[in-house]
Amino acid sequence: MQTVQGVAVARTCAEFSAWCRSFRAGGRTLGLVPTMGALHQGHATLMRMAAQHADGVAVSIFVNPKQFGPAEDFGRYPRQFEGDCALCAAAGVAVVFAPAVEELYPAGFQTRVEVEQLQARWEGQSRPGHFAGVATVGIKLLNLALADVAVFGEKDWQQLAIVARMARDLGHPTRILGAPIARDPDGLAQSSRNAYLSADERSRARAISAGLRAVARAAADGQRATAPLVAQLRAHIEAAGGRIDYATIVDAATLEHLDCLDRPARALVAAWFGAPKLLDNWALGPSDSADAGNMR
Structure with a gap:
């Protein structure tokens, strides 16, 4: 493997899988943090959380074409690999997995993984096929690493719920953890x-x-x-000139809309300010667990 900015980098599935097996062979535990690169301090919090639950941390950096829709520009997604590796090294990451597209999706690749109900609404309705791409690459990465834990950010709450449900439904041994949202001042x-x-x-x-x-x-x-709460949320955003894709309050596990806060819930919002669509959410109601593997 090569070293970039002080961190080991695996480029092939075989190389990464072999490294993970070797690391775990001595009884050490491994944490996985899947990313698409363009890393920032929010990603560093995921790495630190993984380090709290494992002896070593692996980070994947892969801009996944299967989660981009036809109207979304895969080619324009920011790529800053040297800087990403420097951030990983500073966070104490043991290895970075950075495969080419054809390494994860070789010629003839046909398989598609879907978590049908959880992907149907909200971000999935706005971006058809997006979460199938997330789930497909997600299970590939989980299978390659066979990590003890994998950490995903709570900012993309629907994605976290989908990955947790996929891992549970397929009996995957990796425990899925959600990291609290990192916010700027x-x-x-x-x-x-x-x-x-x-x-x-x-x-x-x-x-x-x-x-x-x-x-x-x-x-x-x-x-x-919840109706007055959603109205209040929409009013805040629209008063600032935001264009709302969706604003809702859902069951934290099933993502079904709630009329009453009688269980762990999340307020979900996606809105445009200029070109980028920004996603955010907040926990409401009785406390929900940070361990997404507990999602039913």
């Missing part, structure tokens, strides 16, 4: 997409987290009907 959820915001758009985009906090306060004060 102004409250904006950290995301690779934030780089596309102008200063004005970024300032206005703070309305997303402000609206979510307001909804959480209202829920904590006893508001149980």
Whole structure:
């Protein structure tokens, strides 16, 4: 394997799988953090969480074409491999897996993994085929690493729920963990997409987290009907000039819309401020577990 910016890099499935087997052979535990690169400090929090649950951390960097729709520009997704490796090295990552597209999807590849109900609404409705791409690459990475834990960010709550359900349904031994959302001091959820915001758009985009906090306060004060909470959230975002794709309150595990906060719930929102669509969410109702493997 080569070394880039101080971290070992595997380029082939065979190389990565062999490294993971060798690492675990001595009884050591392994954590996996799947990413698409363009790493930032939010990703570093995922790596640190993985390190808290395992003796070593592997990070995959793969811009997955199967989760891009026909109207989404796969070629324009930011790629900064040297910088990504430097961040991984600083976070103490043991190995980076950075395969070419044809390595994960060789000629003749036909398999598609779907988690039917969880992918049908919200982000899945806006981006048909997206979560099938996420699940397909997800199971490939889980199978290659056979890690003890895999860490995904809670910012993409629907993705986390889908990966957890897939792992549970398929009996995969890797435990799926959700890492709390990393936020900048102004409250904006950290995301690779934030780089596309102008200063004005970024300032206005703070309305997303402000609206979510307001909804959480209202829920904590006893508001149980979700319709007023969703209306409050939408008003915050629209007043700042945001264009909403969806804003809803759902069962944290099933992602079904809730009319009443009588179980662990999430307020989900996706909205455009300028070109990038920003995703965020907030826990509501009775506390839900950070271990996504507990999702039913």
